């Protein structure tokens with residue numbers, strides 16, 4: 001699997017989530033309380049709004065447009081029948097965060 005450098009650890013000094021564009025897709029990189037990271041699609045499955053623009057409480061993001069809720073750690077939508085947000089592999093290399101080109105569910109398809 002190929003990876004691309006997406007951020008630096010210092011980008012998360014005062015933030016726990018940031019959104020990035022990766023090949024036209026919005027990806028959220030999230031810093032956990034234990035300082036580990038994960039990466040997940042951050043566009044709402046309803047109409048594509050950026051979930052970082054809404055309320056984020058712990059791992060639960062509420063879309064600011066029509067209040068669909070997602071668990072960002074699992075990718076599951078919590079209040080609608082919706083496909084999961086896609087998760088990406090993320091690796092820490094020195095001070096840099098690298099993300100997989102493809103979401104995890106597309107690695108072997």
Ligand code: FES
Nearest residue numbers: 044046047063066
């Ligand atoms: S665009 Fe997110 S709930 Fe409608």
